[in-house]
Amino acid sequence: MAAERKTKLSKNLLRMKFMQRGLDSETKKQLEEEEKKIISEEHWYLDLPELKEKESFIIEEQSFLLCEDLLYGRMSFRGFNPEVEKLMLQMNAKNQVEEVEEETVELDVSDEEMARRYETLVGTIGKKFAKKRDRANYEEDENGDIKPIKTRKMFLKPQD
Amino acid sequence: MAAAAAVVAESLAGYRARAARAVLEQVVLPGEELLLPEQEDGEGPGGTGERPLRLNAGARSRGRVVCGPGLRRCGDRLLVTKCGRLRHKEPGSGSGGGVYWVDSQQKRYVPVKGDHVIGIVTAKSGDIFKVDVGGSEPASLSYLAFEGATKRNRPNVQVGDLIYGQFVVANKDMEPEMVCIDSCGRACGMGVIGQDGLLFKVTLGLIRRLLAPDCEILQEVGKLYPLEIVFGMNGRIWVKAKTIQQTLILANILEACEHMTADQRKQIFSRLAES
Numbered sequence: 001m002a003a004e005r006k007t008k009l010s011k012n013l014l015r016m017k018f019m020q021r022g023l024d025s026e027t028k029k030q031l032e033e034e035e036k037k038i039i040s041e042e043h044w045y046l047d048l049p050e051l052k053e054k055e056s057f058i059i060e061e062q063s064f065l066l067c068e069d070l071l072y073g074r075m076s077f078r079g080f081n082p083e084v085e086k087l088m089l090q091m092n093a094k095n096q097v098e099e100v101e102e103e104t105v106e107l108d109v110s111d112e113e114m115a116r117r118y119e120t121l122v123g124t125i126g127k128k129f130a131k132k133r134d135r136a137n138y139e140e141d142e143n144g145d146i147k148p149i150k151t152r153k154m155f156l157k158p159q160d
Numbered sequence: 161m162a163a164a165a166a167v168v169a170e171s172l173a174g175y176r177a178r179a180a181r182a183v184l185e186q187v188v189l190p191g192e193e194l195l196l197p198e199q200e201d202g203e204g205p206g207g208t209g210e211r212p213l214r215l216n217a218g219a220r221s222r223g224r225v226v227c228g229p230g231l232r233r234c235g236d237r238l239l240v241t242k243c244g245r246l247r248h249k250e251p252g253s254g255s256g257g258g259v260y261w262v263d264s265q266q267k268r269y270v271p272v273k274g275d276h277v278i279g280i281v282t283a284k285s286g287d288i289f290k291v292d293v294g295g296s297e298p299a300s301l302s303y304l305a306f307e308g309a310t311k312r313n314r315p316n317v318q319v320g321d322l323i324y325g326q327f328v329v330a331n332k333d334m335e336p337e338m339v340c341i342d343s344c345g346r347a348c349g350m351g352v353i354g355q356d357g358l359l360f361k362v363t364l365g366l367i368r369r370l371l372a373p374d375c376e377i378l379q380e381v382g383k384l385y386p387l388e389i390v391f392g393m394n395g396r397i398w399v400k401a402k403t404i405q406q407t408l409i410l411a412n413i414l415e416a417c418e419h420m421t422a423d424q425r426k427q428i429f430s431r432l433a434e435s
Contacts (some may be wrong), residue, residue, distance in 0.1 A: 046416045051428070056235075056236065057225060058224075058225050059225070059235050060232065061229075062227070062228070062232075062272045063273065064229055064275075064368060065274055065275070066226065066228065066259060067247070067249060068372060069259045069372075072276075074388075074390050074391075075391075076389070078382065078386035078387070081198055084388060087348065091374075112435065123299040
């Protein structure tokens with residue numbers, strides 16, 4: 001009689017936090033399942049076929065700026081407003097300058113030149129990070145290039 | 161029987177949708193469907209039966225095509241929404257289909273993100289100004305969207321002032337929003353347009369013609385008098401010259417340019433240069 005009454009604790013009471021400790025695993029599972037059911041029942045979803053947006057190769061664009069290379073809308077002529085004239089040059093030159101830059105970038109430094117430069121740079125930078133004592137090991141040759149000397153100072157035994 | 165019906169339907173579709181390449185620089189009408197070069201061989205008038213065999217039909221690069229103003233994408237189809245000439249620009253670099261758009265003649269302005277326009281301040285309310293740009297709705301302009309403006313240091317803008325600004329928000333569902341600074345916070349010529357001068361309206365097509373990089377009209381106008389001029393993509397032009405008379409002459413010339421041939425224009429400019 002007493003045992004029967006014990007099992008008849010209400011579900012809401014069993015769900016409370018302080019009751020969780022004493023519960024056995026079976027009733028715990030049962031409660032969890034019920035909770036899940038409630039959540040999934042309350043979950044809303046649209047009864048629609050899954051939308052599959054195909055990747056399109058057409059892009060929409062409503063601006064004329066992209067289509068026609070329009071100039072900047074503020075202009076001044078024959079020195080009426082020097083500020084605007086300066087701005088005009090700056091804004092309208094943008095497109096042309098970019099094109100010129102692209103060409104020059106390629107011709108700026110060749111790979112060989114780069115390699116030659118870094119060859120000497122190794123010593124220069126190495127000197128920067130060397131300690132003061134070791135700095136003497138770096139020696140300038142006739143070209144002014146700095147090269148590390150591999151020979152380290154050794155203790156020389158005095159002669160008798 | 162079913163096959164015959166399919167062929168008929170196909171030929172009908174082929175008749176209605178014209179290839180974009182074929183109608184370049186020609187007049188297109190709203191509702192028309194255009195076929196891009198990529199779609200031509202599949203859906204062209206010839207149908208599937210007579211399609212010539214292509215070695216690299218599958219491997220062909222599908223460059224992205226941009227459809228500009230006057231065109232609309234509807235799924236995989238390209239529809240015309242404005243009446244005018246179909247234009248095309250080759251892609252600048254790399255592979256792509258370039259840009260297609262319709263060069264239409266219209267007076268009504270619809271705000272577009274990124275456009276530079278001239279607006280008139282109609283109201284000051286708290287943090288924002290209401291600016292009339294000629295669209296269906298006034299645009300809003302925050303007082304912080306000026307160069308050097310802070311909460312303490314408000315820009316000096318009065319009702320009735322002319323504003324040269326840029327749209328940052330412009331779509332069919334929301335109120336358009338303007339700013340007078342670029343992404344770096346600099347004015348770059350935007351902000352309140354100076355005193356005096358004359359504001360008038362022209363068609364949107366004329367504005368684009370005047371702003372084209374190789375526009376003869378503007379070069380000739382520039383030789384006449386010392387002048388300052390501001391073009392808004394919303395069809396508004398503001399001009400200012402040394403005297404009121406010169407300003408009026410300039411405004412009349414620019415308005416008349418809409419319907420003048422090159423010869424007529426040259427005559428007028430030579431007559432003005434003499435006087």
